[in-house]
Amino acid sequence: MLTAGRPEVILWAQPKGTRVSRLDSFIRRLEAQRACLDLAVAAIADLPGPVLELGLGNGRTYDHLRELLPTREIFVFDRQVQAHPADRPDASHLLLGDFRDTLPNALGRLPSKAALAHADIGSGDRQATAELARWLAGELVALLATGACVVADQPLRHPSLVSHPLPEGVPLNRYFLYRHQSE
Amino acid sequence: MLTAGRPEVILWAQPKGTRVSRLDSFIRRLEAQRACLDLAVAAIADLPGPVLELGLGNGRTYDHLRELLPTREIFVFDRQVQAHPADRPDASHLLLGDFRDTLPNALGRLPSKAALAHADIGSGDRQATAELARWLAGELVALLATGACVVADQPLRHPSLVSHPLPEGVPLNRYFLYRHQSE
Numbered sequence: 001m002l003t004a005g006r007p008e009v010i011l012w013a014q015p016k017g018t019r020v021s022r023l024d025s026f027i028r029r030l031e032a033q034r035a036c037l038d039l040a041v042a043a044i045a046d047l048p049g050p051v052l053e054l055g056l057g058n059g060r061t062y063d064h065l066r067e068l069l070p071t072r073e074i075f076v077f078d079r080q081v082q083a084h085p086a087d088r089p090d091a092s093h094l095l096l097g098d099f100r101d102t103l104p105n106a107l108g109r110l111p112s113k114a115a116l117a118h119a120d121i122g123s124g125d126r127q128a129t130a131e132l133a134r135w136l137a138g139e140l141v142a143l144l145a146t147g148a149c150v151v152a153d154q155p156l157r158h159p160s161l162v163s164h165p166l167p168e169g170v171p172l173n174r175y176f177l178y179r180h181q182s183e
Numbered sequence: 184m185l186t187a188g189r190p191e192v193i194l195w196a197q198p199k200g201t202r203v204s205r206l207d208s209f210i211r212r213l214e215a216q217r218a219c220l221d222l223a224v225a226a227i228a229d230l231p232g233p234v235l236e237l238g239l240g241n242g243r244t245y246d247h248l249r250e251l252l253p254t255r256e257i258f259v260f261d262r263q264v265q266a267h268p269a270d271r272p273d274a275s276h277l278l279l280g281d282f283r284d285t286l287p288n289a290l291g292r293l294p295s296k297a298a299l300a301h302a303d304i305g306s307g308d309r310q311a312t313a314e315l316a317r318w319l320a321g322e323l324v325a326l327l328a329t330g331a332c333v334v335a336d337q338p339l340r341h342p343s344l345v346s347h348p349l350p351e352g353v354p355l356n357r358y359f360l361y362r363h364q365s366e
Binding site: 020021022023026027030031033034037059060063064067068087 | 202203204205206207209210213214216217220242243244246247250251270
């Protein structure tokens with residue numbers, strides 16, 4: 001269960017009314033991210049198409065996706081590559097630059113529309129993140145096959161992105177899961 | 184349960200024989216770290232003394248410890264402070280510099296010997312980490328009250344550091360837990 005992460009001993013050790021620690025919330029976010037990715041991977045099992053990873057970061061979720069989907073092509077979009085060389089895609093699967101430059105031209109680089117996209121785009125700047133998410137939704141939809149799943153750390157609003165039930169134990173608004181349906 | 188982190192759906196989505204992804208192993212390490220900290224906090228409930236945090240990093244475990252132990256002084260040792268200002272100790276609880284300079288002189292800064300120490304000291308350099316851990320054990324013991332707990336990301340070898348049973352779900356050698364006993 002994703003909701004039960006602490007040993008029972010803590011039930012009496014933690015003073016009542018304390019807030020969730022940053023360690024707690026970080027673990028919850030990662031667990032939610034993984035649960036959503038795993039659910040999405042299962043949901044697209046019968047849908048052909050590559051995977052889009054928006055934001056490589058340190059390459060942890062990229063590594064997770066390539067473990068779960070060893071036969072799919074994964075195309076990675078990021079401004080720069082910080083990940084360890086072993087956790088980077090090859091040059092033909094790496095679209096380097098600002099999303100606003102790389103995404104609108106991405107369809108020509110893909111073998112077909114994507115079956116799955118993961119967007120981990122949040123930064124410390126809440127307003128810039130919200131603006132990016134607003135812009136992203138429309139651009140992303142153009143790259144997605146009908147029935148594709150989108151897993152995102154931000155809410156994405158678009159008429160053809162329909163919220164998908166979250167995995168058990170993942171509360172609303174911790175992570176976001178959508179299915180792409182034709183308008 | 185710490186061992187059950189994935190929704191059932193993944194049981195048939197993941198090809199057999201694939202290795203654990205970096206996302207999986209990162210989550211497991213954080214869950215183990217938190218479970219060990221929570222167990223140690225409970226174990227020292229009746230033992231007075233401050234807390235030592237060796238390696239502040241981004242301040243997540245510091246934040247966790249101060250949430251669990253709001254009335255204890257927490258002394259932080261690190262080479263430099265990268266954590267957000269809200270997640271830093273005040274100057275009187277921060278011992279800045281190389282552990283090899285700050286630890287041998289630390290007892291004079293503490294109100295008494297410590298009840299709990301957390302050492303998250305691993306770096307990318309395995310040999311340097313192992314050497315630091317070897318050196319650290321003896322220095323740390325001099326700062327600990329009898330009965331104190333030590334939670335560490337590296338094995339610490341010292342005659343008066345006795346292995347403490349790990350929390351349920353944390354496998355051997357993922358994280359380390361010791362009790363300080365008089366020699």
